Amino acid sequence: MSTLLDDAHSRLTEAYRLAEVPDEVQERLQHPRLAVTVSIPLRMDDGSLRTFAGYRVQYDDTRGPFKGGIRFHPSVAPDEVAALALWMTLKCAVVGLPFGGSKGGVAVDPKQLSRLEVERLSRGYLRALADLIGPERDIPAPDANTNPLIMAWMADEYATLHRRHVPAVITGKPVHLNGSLGREAATGRGALQVLQSWAARRGLTPGATTVAVQGFGNAGYHFARLACAAGYRIVGLSDSKGAIYSAAGFDPDPIWRRKHRNRELKGMVYCDASVCEAAQADSLSNEELLQLPVDILVLAALENQITEANAGAVQARQILEIANGPVSPGADAILAERGIPVIPDVLANAGGVTVSHFEWVQNRTGEYWEEATVNDKLAATLQREAQYVFEQAEQRGISLRAAAYLHALSRIGGAIRERGTWDYFNAGA
Numbered sequence: 001m002s003t004l005l006d007d008a009h010s011r012l013t014e015a016y017r018l019a020e021v022p023d024e025v026q027e028r029l030q031h032p033r034l035a036v037t038v039s040i041p042l043r044m045d046d047g048s049l050r051t052f053a054g055y056r057v058q059y060d061d062t063r064g065p066f067k068g069g070i071r072f073h074p075s076v077a078p079d080e081v082a083a084l085a086l087w088m089t090l091k092c093a094v095v096g097l098p099f100g101g102s103k104g105g106v107a108v109d110p111k112q113l114s115r116l117e118v119e120r121l122s123r124g125y126l127r128a129l130a131d132l133i134g135p136e137r138d139i140p141a142p143d144a145n146t147n148p149l150i151m152a153w154m155a156d157e158y159a160t161l162h163r164r165h166v167p168a169v170i171t172g173k174p175v176h177l178n179g180s181l182g183r184e185a186a187t188g189r190g191a192l193q194v195l196q197s198w199a200a201r202r203g204l205t206p207g208a209t210t211v212a213v214q215g216f217g218n219a220g221y222h223f224a225r226l227a228c229a230a231g232y233r234i235v236g237l238s239d240s241k242g243a244i245y246s247a248a249g250f251d252p253d254p255i256w257r258r259k260h261r262n263r264e265l266k267g268m269v270y271c272d273a274s275v276c277e278a279a280q281a282d283s284l285s286n287e288e289l290l291q292l293p294v295d296i297l298v299l300a301a302l303e304n305q306i307t308e309a310n311a312g313a314v315q316a317r318q319i320l321e322i323a324n325g326p327v328s329p330g331a332d333a334i335l336a337e338r339g340i341p342v343i344p345d346v347l348a349n350a351g352g353v354t355v356s357h358f359e360w361v362q363n364r365t366g367e368y369w370e371e372a373t374v375n376d377k378l379a380a381t382l383q384r385e386a387q388y389v390f391e392q393a394e395q396r397g398i399s400l401r402a403a404a405y406l407h408a409l410s411r412i413g414g415a416i417r418e419r420g421t422w423d424y425f426n427a428g429a
Contacts, residue, residue, distance in 0.1 A: 004083040010329050015405035021413025022421040032082055034058040038128040042121050045114050054125050056104040058138055059085035062415045065136050066102035069143030076105035087324055091346040093408035095385045097357045102138050110145050119153050126154040130161050135168035141356050142172040152177045168363035171356035180359035182374035188222025190351015190382050191322045197386040198343055212236030212292045215300030219322050224252035236289050243289035245282045291315055299326035306331045321345040344401040347389055354381050
């Protein structure tokens with residue numbers, strides 16, 4: 001049975017075949033530079049001691065310091081983290097950021113922890129990996145089930161250990177603790193900007209375009225909110241507990257507010273309510289939402305949501321990946337045969353890391369930008385790179401994913417070539 005990392009490598013096969021880069025690029029990207037597992041002892045509120053497994057994978061730093069999120073989730077495992085770190089390497093290259101790729105996480109259900117336990121776990125993770133983290137070595141950020149406050153705790157722990165403020169060590173921090181304006185909504189905003197570029201090429205009019213969004217966390221919510229404001233009709237929403245549907249469409253904002261208004265915060269900011277309880281609409285299962293006949297199906301939950309088992313039932317006209325790896329390789333092939341284009345994660349969800357780069361730059365220079373400036377810079381970056389990927393796909397007759405990977409490999413390959421490869425060192429042989 002293939003692992004998630006095997007799946008990630010298999011996606012690169014076509015791009016390696018098409019790319020005019022040294023063979024050494026494939027060799028370098030076959031294995032991560034460093035993969036670490038740590039044990040994090042945590043004193044629980046009742047006085048007992050539990051130990052959690054933490055991970056950090058630094059995949060490739062050819063183009064700059066490692067960059068990648070930290071997630072708290074029960075499914076976190078070495079293979080998953082390595083695959084996400086490889087995708088992060090490619091994502092940073094797709095949008096031209098001076099970063100490599102990394103990823104980290106803790107195998108834990110944070111909803112089962114108190115606020116104080118989450119804080120102690122966050123600081124414990126940072127302490128365990130402090131020697132591997134730094135603004136010029138590896139810069140973490142939020143991911144699934146982590147948020148700006150958790151990043152603030154980690155940045156504070158790093159500052160305590162080093163006895164000095166180092167704001168550029170972590171991005172995605174709260175605004176008043178050296179975070180960047182625009183960072184919280186950046187992943188969703190960036191995904192919408194990529195979709196807008198795609199819609200313009202395909203002749204899609206927002207008012208006549210129906211959208212279903214799987215995943216109503218930070219990225220899915222901000223995408224849905226901004227897409228609704230841009231005129232798209234949001235007809236379906238889902239979270240981990242269920243889904244809702246309304247042919248007339250609905251405004252995601254009041255659903256988000258009602259979903260969170262009466263929640264019991266047993267953990268940090270983890271909501272136990274469901275979208276099904278927050279809106280008057282038809283209730284669906286998550287599987288039924290994936291089969292809605294919509295113009296755009298947005299996947300903003302977790303990996304492997306569309307697989308060979310359900311790809312044949314997808315009725316959406318196109319798919320936008322905001323989550324990492326939500327379409328399996330086998331499903332990709334089925335969707336391609338059915339003429340359903342997939343706008344890939346390494347392009348569509350790059351808004352978060354792009355504004356993380358802006359935050360890192362602001363932290364290092366001490367000059368902070370207005371939110372409009374951040375949003376304008378984000379739009380310029382993603383519009384430029386999206387147009388290039390779409391044009392390459394059309395000109396070469398390849399999938400959008402292959403075109404995005406090809407774009408990433410050209411940049412990574414260029415950096416490897418410019419340090420010297422077999423061709424250079426054997427030129428005089």
